[in-house]
Amino acid sequence: MLNLLLIAVPAPSTFTWGPQVGIVMILCNIAAIALGKAFMRDVAAQPALPSQYSKYFGGMGWPALLATTSLGHIFGMGAIIGLSNAGIL
Numbered sequence: 001m002l003n004l005l006l007i008a009v010p011a012p013s014t015f016t017w018g019p020q021v022g023i024v025m026i027l028c029n030i031a032a033i034a035l036g037k038a039f040m041r042d043v044a045a046q047p048a049l050p051s052q053y054s055k056y057f058g059g060m061g062w063p064a065l066l067a068t069t070s071l072g073h074i075f076g077m078g079a080i081i082g083l084s085n086a087g088i089l
Helices: 002-008 019-039 062-085
Strands: none
Touching: 019 062
16 A cells, blocks of 8 residues: 555656756766866776777776766766756856
């Protein structure tokens, strides 16, 4: 009986994906990359990024790039949910 009651609960309203949401995610990833460059001990750990991309990320290796963009997506998710709940997005 409890399961039927849980199914009947309406889902909360969610935000729609738009350019503002994408911009927030991009800014959060840029901030996380900057934090990673400032505080990581070995940003140039192997394996290295291909040379054509290395100049865009300041000589970061794959491990540092994956770590910082993962953190950026976590920041972005929190920022997007927070901003949408506040009515800004």
